[in-house]
Amino acid sequence: AVVSTQSTGISDEGVRRFVFCKNLRILKISGCFKIGDKSVGAVLEECGRTLKQVAMDDCRSISRRLLDKISERGLLLLEAKRENADEMWDSSDRYMKQGFLF
Numbered sequence: 395a396v397v398s399t400q401s402t403g404i405s406d407e408g409v410r411r412f413v414f415c416k417n418l419r420i421l422k423i424s425g426c427f428k429i430g431d432k433s434v435g436a437v438l439e440e441c442g443r444t445l446k447q448v449a450m451d452d453c454r455s456i457s458r459r460l461l462d463k464i465s466e467r468g469l470l471l472l473e474a475k476r477e478n479a480d481e482m483w484d485s486s487d488r489y490m491k492q493g494f495l496f
Contacts, residue, residue: 400449401425409433413440422449422472430455438463447472 395417399408405428412418418441423429434456438445448464449472450456464471 396420396422398422399426404429406430406433410436412437415441417444419444420447420449421445423453424449424451425453426450427452427454429453431457431460435460435463438467438469442467445469 395415397412397415397418397420400422401424404423404426409423409426409429410433412421413436418437421434421437421441423434434448434450447470451472461471
């Protein structure tokens with residue numbers, strides 16, 4: 395299953411409901427400014443066996459710690475741009491070497 399909420403006003407509460415998608419393979423949340431680590435982390439925990447890709451371009455409330463978690467799980471991160479990227483991502487070289495796009 396593919397869930398796409400790109401550029402919608404979805405909140406953390408809405409994203410947390412995706413934990414019930416047991417066959418979730420691709421999560422597209424690009425441009426969703428209201429979601430953060432807690433909801434995306436919950437989806438990672440519950441759907442970790444089937445989830446393969448996450449697209450999260452311009453999700454401003456996602457932390458580096460969550461990106462590390464995504465990387466550790468071997469998921470394909472399809473976009474992770476943030477404002478002030480130079481200040482926020484001191485380990486961006488590591489992500490770029492692993493094929494993530496900034």
